Amino acid sequence: MSLGHQLKLRTQWWLILLAASVLVIVLTADRTMLRLDNAFYDRLLQLGAPAPGQSVLMVEIDDESIARLGRWPWNRGIHAALIDRIKAGQPRAIAYDVLFTEPGDPAVDALLAGSIAAARPIFLPMVPPAPGLSGVAAAPVLPIAPVRQAASGIGYATIDPDADGVVRSATVAAGPAQHLMALAALAATSPARPADHLAMPVGARLIPFGAGGGHWPGVSAAAVLAGQVPPELLRDRVVLVGATATGLGSRYPTPTGSVMSGLEIEANLVNGLISRTMIRPAGMPARLGLGLLPLVVLMIGLGPWRRMPAMVVFALCAGVVVAIAALCLLVWRLWLPPGAALAGLAVAYPLWGWRQLAVIEQFMRVQLLRLEQEPSILPRVALVGAVKHGVAGTIALLHAAIARNREMQHFVADRLDQLPDATLVADLPGRIVMANAAAHRLFTTFGHPIIPGATQAQALLSAVRLVGSGNPVPFPPEVEEPATHEVQRDQAHFYLVGMAPQTQADGQRAGWIIRFVDISESKAAQRQRDDVVQLLTHDMRSPQASILAVLETAPADRIAPVEASAIRHYAERTLRLADGFVQLARAEYLEYTLEEVELGDMLIDAIDDLWPQSRAKAIEIVTHGDEQMLVMGERSLLTRALGNVIGNAIKYSPDGTTITCTLTRQVRADGSAWGLCTIADQGCGMDEDLRARMFERFARGPVGLGPKTSGAGLGLSFVHTVMVRHHGVISCETEPGKGTTFTLALPIKD
Structure with a gap:
């Protein structure tokens, strides 16, 4: 992706993070996610429902x-x-949730106060x-004086459902006033300080409801008055007295999914206070931390x-939020609402995915348009419609x-199959990804069928061995440049294995291209050529030399x-023919050892070697030019090539003539420097037909125009071969009766 697109994506990443953070803060502050939080809280609360309490007993003013x-x-x-009966059971505390706010019969009121x-x-x-009409809170309505003075404490017993009508919390203490059930719970846990409201937390607390309604122990008030309840059932318990009869007691939905009476809700509250399992919001x-x-x-x-x-990252983050909220509620009795955090994740994840896709789509479009504008070796695929x-x-x-x-892949595969040599394309680890038909045929005969995408190049290369050492072919090559190895399968099958690195458009290494070239026929021809050279150099030269030796040593009267x-x-002609053929073979197939040699020195050496022939015909050889010209070449072959040209000039020139050898430097149009050796004679010259074929083997002449000479016709063929292998040029200018001029040109070493 381009730097501009990366910068744009990075900027949008920060903007999305900032926007989602602001959203989480707002949702956390205004409790927009309250409905989701309540649903999650209700489900979790049922998982961690406390065991049925044994410290609280309800005395219900029920229908019975x-x-x-x-x-x-x-x-x-x-x-x-009823109070006297309950007191006889020796409870820890009594919360009598019945209002006595209006005076009645003084005697009866006094009796109640005494009880x-x-x-x-x-x-x-x-x-x-x-709150009154003016907004100022009115005074609370207290029980009548005798009753109020006789009680251990006075508290409010209101139940405040949430906005959805479900009762989840209770305000335990608000300033100097306390909840009636909080006073009873405090008296049960701290008998010495029954009215100490400072021990109670201020503000609303979540009630730890059980898994379902009706599991708190309860008895009918009529049964208590009738003595049908054993005192042991009341002993050491907090007794809650309240109305549950139809039309008297209110009923409320709870997080457990069931509807409870107000008295049963108060029983859950008292049990939570006593067991210290109240849930703190x-x-x-903390809520912002969970969200951000x-x-x-x-x-x-x-x-x-x-x-x-x-998706995995999103699922993990959401799972961690849910797990933290559940762990805090079930273990530490702390309620961390997860709604805002989940909402932030739910907004950031698709928003970031959308912006990523938008930027990637823009980048892809730019690159695809650029690709569409690039030249193609194949016909272009027309766009679908006009979009x-x-x-x-x-x-x-x-x-x-x-x-x-796809068309390019098909084109490459077709062109690869058209190659006559076995060609393989391997990736960087060496796995074959493409192979042409010749490669499939070759390695099938080797017993190594190729399976693209599965076959390893090393397994295929193990079918051959390096010529000479017998070692396996090294793969990958130790050098990064193309490498070529001569290998053999057996004594009759030889191959040249070329390996070249394959690079991507950015220059990075991508794999290898491996080619197998069958050189079995050329190796067989080379063996035959070596046999012929051996025949000429030894088997033919030895008998001819023996013939000449016999002629030299035989008595004069024995042979006419x-x-x-x-x-x-x-015999001498046969020796010259064999020597010329051997020299030509060396020029064609010998591995040259190149060195710096001076063209003028080699010319002088060639002239010196031919001094006897030139003196015998009284031919003067004149040289011009003394500038030093260094060339890269094989000295003996170049000297012999110069000698062959000068020797031909001597051979086909009349006695008493002159041969002129001139050395000059030439700078060509491309800036390269060349050394030229021009050898001109005053012989008979050549006609056009002979000039056209004078570098062919066994081409001799001009026998009909000049003096009769002997030769094998391999000299100029040798010269031409040596010049070509030295990247040089030989040219000839001649006319019948006007002599011949040969020019040998070689590149000068920088």
Whole structure:
């Protein structure tokens, strides 16, 4: 991806992180996600429901009690008797949730006050203050004075459902006033300080409801009055007295999914206070931490340091949020609402994915348009329809690029199959990715069939061995340049293995191209040539030398002079023919050892070697030019080539003539410097037909125009071969009767 697109994506990453963080802060502050948080809280609360409490007992003014004791409200004497019965069981504390705010019969009120005083600790409810018409809170409505003075404490017993109507929390203490059930719980746990409201937490606390309603122990008030409840059931318990009869007691939905009476909700509250399992809502810093930290982790995981798939990162972050919220609630009794955190993750993840896709789509479009404008060796694939803009345009460009790539792959595979040599394409580890038909045929005969994408190049190279050492072919090559090895399968099959590195457009190494060239026929021809050279250099030269030796040592009367002269002539001619053929073979196939040599020195050496022949014909050889010209060459072969040209000039020139050898330097149009050696004679010259074929083997002449000479016709062929292998040029200018000029040109070493 280009630097501009990367910078744009990085900027958008920060903007998304900032926007999602602001969203999390807003959602955390205004509790927009309250419904989701409540649903999650209700589910978790059912998983961690406390065991049924044994410290709380409900005495219910239920339908049975109304039926047995009469309609409501009861005479206060009945309440006094009920309190006396409960006191006889020796409970820890009594919370009597019945209002006594209006005076009645003084004697009965005094009786009730006496029973309350005897049953301490006992706590009575009051009507909490309500805001008046002017907005100022009215005074609370307290129980009548005798009853209030006899009670251990007065508290409010209101139940405040949440906005969805479900009761989840209770305000335990608010300033100097406390909840009635909090007073009873405090009296049960701290009998010495039954009215110490400082021991209670201020503010709302979440009630640890059980898994379902109706599991708290409860008895009918009528049964208690009738003595049907054993005192042991009341002993050491907090007794809650309240109305649950139809039409008297209110009922509320709870997080457990069931509907509970107000008295049962108060029983859950008292049990939570006594067992210290009340659930604390987390403060703003903790809630912001839960919302922002997973968001930062998600953005880091999706952005700069991405190591996992985006969906996995999102799932992990969401799972961590849920796990932390559940762990805090079930273990530490702390409620961390996860709604804002999950909302931040749910917004950031698709938003970042959308922006990533948008930037990538822009980048792809730019690259695809650039690719579309590049020249192609194949016919272009027409775009689908006429779409040029938007995602549909990018898809069309991508479709064209894919089709173009497929056509290129097909084209490369076809051209590869058309190569006559076995050719392999391997990736960087050496796995074969492409092989042409010749390669499949070759390695099938080797017993190593090629399976693209599975076969290793090293396994195929193990089928051959390096010529000479017998070692395996090294792969990959130790050098980065193309390497060539001569290998053999057996004594009859030889190959040249070429390996060249394959690079990408940016120059990085991508793999290898390996080619097998069958040189079995050339190796066989080379063996035959070596045999011929051996035949000429030894098997033919030895008998001819023996013939000449016999002629030299035989008595004069044994061989007639005429026959001896003829035999000598043919033997010497055979030796010259063999020597010329051997020299030509050396020039054609010898591995040259190049060195710096001076062209003028080699010319002088060639002239000196031919001094006897030139003197015999009184031919003067003149040289011009003394500038030093260094060339890279094989000295003996170049000297012999110069000698062959000068020797031909001597051979075909009349006696008493002059041969002129001139050395000059020439700078060509491309700036390269060449050394020229021009050898001109005053001989008979050559006609056009002979000039056209004078570098062919066994081409001799001009026999009809000049003096009769002997030769094998291999001299100029040797000269031509030596010049070509030295990257030089030989040319000839001649006319019949006007002599011949040969020019030998060699590149001068810089």
